[in-house]
Amino acid sequence: MTPTLQLFLVISATLFCIGLLAVLSRRHAIFILIGIELMLAAANLNFIAFWRFGPQPQPPTGVMIAIFSIAIAAAEAVVGLAMVIAVYRHYRTTNVDQFDQLKG
Template identity: 45%
Template sequence: MSVDLEHYLMVGAILFAIGLYLALAKRNFVGVLMGIELMFNAANLTLIAFSRFVESESPIDGHVFVVFVVTVAAAEAAVALAIAVLLYRVRDTVDVDKANLLKW
């Protein structure tokens, strides 16, 4: 038995789907945030897997890309935390369904 690229890609796909479900279906802002983080992770996993398995002139590029994604994710998490706190302060809730000021 061996582990190949497809295995990692499948794990990434399932992880991405769960993250997507969280981001779409969760009522709590923090739940949505967690879903987005899981999607980032799924993308990173596929990047690293490609970088390991796929023919390339400079295979390390995948890792570099992951480092950038992690940077963006950290920045995103900080801003999202700020938005959650602001949302809570303004609307007294972190329910994303109630944050509908821009609905119309």
């Protein structure tokens, strides 16, 4: 038995939902970032899997999108973590439920 496209999709769906679980159920800002990164990685896995199982030959579009998405995810992580640090300086906490004031 070789893995079919379906198995890869199941794996990536599971990863996505684990990321969603982290985003929706955790209170710590860094966990939320980890969850977002997991969801993006699941999307990347989908892109690569669809490229691999698509009719050949074809241009490596899926691979390109995955590369760009990794770059964008890295930028997102940098800004997100910088925001966590900035917010922590202000509120002395990283619990997202306590960032409930609009006026800083």
